[in-house]
Amino acid sequence: MAENNPYNKYLKTLTVGSKEYIYYDLSSLGEQYNRLPYSIRILLESVVRNCDNFSVKDQDVQNVLNWETNQDSQDGVEIPFKPARVILQDFTGVPAVVDFAAMRDAVKDLGGNPEKINPICPADLVIDHSVQVDFARSSDALQKNQDLEFERNFERFMFLKWGAKAFNNMLIVPPGSGIVHQVNLEYLARVVFTGTRKPILYPDTVVGTDSHTTMINGLGVLGWGVGGIEAEAVMLGQAITMLLPQVVGYKLYGTLGQYVTSTDLVLTITKHLRQIGVVGKFVEFYGSGVSALSIADRATISNMCPEYGATVGFFPADETSLSYLRQTNRSEEQVKLIEGYLLATKQMRNYASEENPIFSQTFGLDLSTVVSSVSGPKRPNDRVSVSDMKNDFISCLTNKIGFKGFGLTKEKVxxxxxxxxxxxxxxxxxxxxxxxxxxxxxxxxxxxxxxxxxxxxxxxxxxxxxxxxxxxxxxxxxxxxxxxxxxxxxxxxxxxxxxxxxxxxxxxxxxxxxxxxxxxxxxxxxxxxxxxxxxxxxxxxxxxxxxxxxxxxxxxxxxxxxxxxxxxxxxxxxxxxxxxxxxxxxxxxxxxxxxTRREIQTVEQQHVIPAMFKEVYAKIENGSSQWQKMKAPDGKLYPWSNESTYIKKPPFFDGMTRDLPSPKPIQNARVLLFLGDSVTTDHISPAGSIGRSSPAARFLASKGLTPKEFNSYGSRRGNDAIMARGTFANIRLVNKFMSKSGPTTLYLPNNEEMDIFDCAQRYAISNVPLIIIAGKDYGTGSSRDWAAKGPFLLGVRAVIAESFERIHRSNLVGMGLIPLQFLPGENADTLGLTGKEVYNIELPENLKPLDRITVSTDTGKKFKVLLRFETEVDLLFYRHGGILNYMVRKMLS
CATH class of the missing domain: 3.30.499.10 (Aconitase, domain 3)
Known part of the structure; x- marks a missing residue:
């Protein structure tokens, strides 16, 4: 809340118990507010509260207020958004803390004060991605897995414990506490925030470095996944620049059958919304059917939001939300405060009401039509009813290789x-x-x-x-x-x-x-x-x-x-x-x-009580005895060790100067990989085990480690030497240059087959810039900053694809890589590209967001592509060489 905020005249007082709070009364903005979807009301509150006519302008407020007109703008209307907090898990959180530590060193090396580098926006990190199922089906499996987790990840955990002490405004939830999104739902979520300096109330909003951050939307907290790099900027007080979204209203009505589960419901919704096409949009649920869904049911639907492609799947808060807060041991004072604020700002929903806001489009689902379902065999949105499962699987065996096929001959079945x-x-x-x-x-x-x-x-x-x-x-x-x-x-x-x-x-x-x-x-x-x-x-x-x-x-x-x-x-x-x-x-x-549902509900009412939540979460920040005994380094600068194979100072700031570098054109580039549709972040930067014959394995072996000590790529995300070698190391990667799947490619000057990392190194020796050509939905799947950092370290300068997943596009921009999109109706095949050409990409000085730029090849082909820098901020990050370099220069100035 800025002192010079022109909307301070709309501040009102809310008394809860004996305390007085202030809040922005958005209903004073006129009848337009009442017509807005509930999710857009939250975006509006953010721009109103943060309006300083510098980083957030009065025009931004008007743009959101006029959502009904602007949401359908052909070119998109960009707005700034400042979330209330950031949430991280350890696979993506470790590299974020590593970057913060390296930024401190960079600021110090360039003559600045390293202690300026701190999260300004509150950040919570939950360590939940490190434990593996090494032991199962034994009474001591839990203890053995936890012991092995500490043994494998000691360096990472020690580094995070250092970060918890070294950085202000950062909470680390120790391993063994649970899954980040469930801990967020049951413990971390505020629903309504109270300002630290002034008793101002505002909605709890969150961005996270995991795509399933959207789960919190089930509680009425607006949140979604962003790239790890983008999250770091938010932690440093920057606003997210986003396009004002369309909001799809999705009506739920009717009643679920006695033998149907919330999983069946979410798989049905996921398939339907994926078919509708909601990528980049908000989905807001409404209708009488929502009233019968528990917060856990709603959270299940919101969790799967990345699988149906939307930015959020939002359930505005209602009486059920308040009951859940009580059940999970939030104090009565806090619940009354939340209720008072939501009612005062018209953010409390009555799902039985026929009065609904304006939506961009509306669709619906009769809950009584949902049947028992599974999804697969290769994608979350390929729902199969259980009654059809046998026949569906049998047909998948002989279908040609694809999302629903394995290409077996009839003899092999x-x-x-x-x-x-x-x-x-x-x-x-x-x-x-x-x-x-x-x-x-x-x-x-x-x-x-x-x-x-x-x-x-x-x-x-x-x-x-x-x-x-x-x-x-x-x-x-x-x-x-x-x-x-x-x-x-x-x-x-x-x-x-x-x-x-x-x-x-x-x-x-x-x-x-x-x-x-x-x-x-x-x-x-x-x-x-x-x-x-x-x-x-x-x-x-x-x-x-x-x-x-x-x-x-x-x-x-x-x-x-x-x-x-x-x-x-x-x-x-x-x-x-x-x-x-x-x-x-x-x-x-x-x-x-x-x-039956009735049987389950009876047991649930009996046994899921507030005392459980109180007991579990009273000690969650203490961690296990192993965590408590662990000694972390002191000091504000991290003492990097050259011997560590887990935590390494990244090279992102090597050779950095205070001055802005001049952009370099991409000339005589080679294609590192020629890919098809739906290349996921798992293909680009796998999180699982490290293959014994991979470049990463050879590197670890050179450090004296045995295969049983390799651990996973996910656990080694704090070491760029391993992550660069693990980029595109998925055994299921289909590269059109190769006759079979796997992490290999062609070194095009002599058509030699080799590991992708080794090939990139060969090109680097000759200073050859690299590009990637791909099909539709490049970068789908989990939010992974290393899916952008890894290609950057391999020397990739641009990716040309038919379309990009939202978060991954943002991550590419954050690393200074250029996302380029084939024009509608065009792709590598229609343009007759083999991927073996030499490419030149024109980058004029006066680049603008969503420009069309020219790509040419040594074979005489020339075609236009869409520059997927969507905002001026995207261009700013690109000119600085990435968002991290921009933040370092900003802190120096």
Whole structure:
């Protein structure tokens, strides 16, 4: 709130109890405010409160207020947005803290005060991405996994503990606490913020370095994922520059069936919204059907927002939101404050009301039409009803290779393989379940599906059903509260009996931290080219993500994860095929053990109580005894070690000067990779295990490490030498230069095949700039700053694609890379490009956002592309060589 803010005349006083607060009464802006979608009201409050006619101008306020007209502007209307806070997880948080530490060094080296580099905007970092399922199906699996997590990640954890002390305004939540988005929902979210210097109230808004930050929208907190680089700028007090979004209203009506779960609902919505096309838009849910959804149900839908492509999937706060805050042990004083503010500013929703704001478009879903569903085998938006699952999987086997096909010949479909496990013989085939994991924030934040899984497990055990011992089963709760209510409701013994004992508190299998599988099984799969399966209650199932040996992966509710684990295969028709047979010959079907919504709700009301949240979160910031004993360095500058293979000072500021560099044209560039559609951030910068023959493995071996010490790419994101070598190291990467998938490419001057990193190094010796050519949706998937940093370190200057995922485009800009888009109707094929040409890209001095610029080749081809710098700020970052360099120069000035 600036002193010279022209909107201070709209400040009003709100009394809650004995305290007085001030807030901006936006309804004073006129009838236009009442017509705005609730999500846009929050954007409007931000620009009103931060209006200083410098970084946020009066025109910005008018632009948001006139959303109804501006949202449909052909060129887009850009606005600044200052979130209330930033949230990070450790895979993306470690490199952010590394960058902050390196920025301090850069400021010091250039004669400035390094202590100026601090988060100005509050930042919370939850360590949840490091723990792996190394041990499962044993009573000591949890302790062993946590011990190994500390052993592997000691350097990273020590560095983060240093950061917690060295930087102001940064909270580090220690490992073993839960999944970032669930901790955010249950503990960190404020819903309404109170200013630190003045008692001003304003909406809680958040950006995060994980694409599923959107989960918090289920509670009425506006939040979304941004690039790690962009998040660092926000932490340093910068506004996000964004295009005023269209808002799609999505009406929910009717009632869910007794046997339908929130997972079934979200997979249905995800497929529908992906078909509609909501990329870059806000989706705001409304309608009477929302009233029947718990906050956990809404959060599940909001969590999957990146999978349907929207920026946010927003549920405005209502009475259910307030009840949830009470249930999760927020104080009554805080809840009254939140309620008072939301009512005063007309941000409190009544979903039963027929009065709705104006939306850009409206769509809807009758909840009664939702059926039991899974999604896969390679994408979250490929929903399959469980009743169709058997036939769908069988057809996938012989379909041509693609999102719904594996390209097997009919002769290979019947292939079976035998192997030994614990001294006993077993047989598997296509469709056999190898990994079954109840994991990820999508579901483990939701008591209804977690308790549902527990009740199903209990009935299964009572019926004598079992899970084959070779299937790697696991349960990784989103927070300690989940274990608490599962234990209190008496379902833990049954879950453990089926192999679903608690193995850790973190994302685990959902992000590829599934750990190894038995070598005999792996050999059987590889030698017989089997399409074996992972079934997980997560939110991502892209190729190569879950495990190298599970070529098909299906997202499912925790209940169905257990059901498919019992069945041992995905090609089962639960309606006609039993899960097992009792001693008396009676067949046991899935319907016999499936709990109703009413059964689940009864147990939930009994056992999910505020006392649990109070007990779990009272000690969350203390961490385990291992965390407490860990000694971190003192001092404001980090003492970098040349011996460390985890934490290394990055080269982003090497040779940097105070003066702005002159932009260089891209001339005589070579194509490093020639890619197709839907290249994900997992393809570009994998988070999983480090392949033993990869450039990263060779580097680690040169440092004296053995393969068992390699850990994962995700855990080594604080070391640029490893991450550069791990760029494009996904075994499922399809490069059109090569005859088979994998992390190799051609060194074009002599057509020599080599690892991508080695090829880039060869080009670097000759100072040859590199580009990447790709198809549609380049950079989909998890928000990963290394998916931009890695190509930058390989010498990539530009990416030419048919379209870009929103966050990844922003990350490319943040690293000074140029995102270029083929014009509508054009792509590499229509232009006759082979990728083997030499390219020149014109970059005139007077570049403007969304310019059309010329690309030419040595073969005489010339074509226009769209410059995907969308704002003047994007251009500013590019001219500085990236957002981090810009921030360093800004701090110096």
């Amino acid at each position: 019947e292939t079976r393989a035998k192997f030994m496990f614990d001294g006993k013989p077993y047989t598997i085939g296509h469709g056999s379940v190898i990994i079954a994991a109840i994991t990820s924030c999508t579901n483990t934040s939701n008591p209804s599906v977690m308790l549902g899984a527990g009740l199903l497990a209990k009935k299964a055990v009572e019926a004598g059903l079992t899970v084959e011992p070779y299937i790697k089963t696991s349960l990784s709760p989103g927070s300690g509260v989940v274990t608490y209510y599962l234990r209190e409701s008496g379902v833990i013994p049954a879950l453990e009996q089926l192999g679903f004992g608690v193995v850790g508190y973190g994302c685990m299998t959902c992000i590829g931290n599934s750990g190894g599988i038995d070598e005999n099984i792996a050999n059987a799969i590889e030698q017989n080219d089997l399409v074996c399966c992972g079934v997980l209650s997560g939110n991502r199932n892209f190729e190569g993500r879950v495990h190298p040996n599970t070529r098909a992966n299906y997202l499912a509710s925790p209940l169905l994860v257990i059901a498919y684990a019992i069945a041992g295969r995905v090609d089962i028709d639960f309606e006609t095929e039993p899960l097992g047979t009792k001693a008396d010959g009676t067949k046991i079907f899935l319907r016999d053990i499936w709990p």
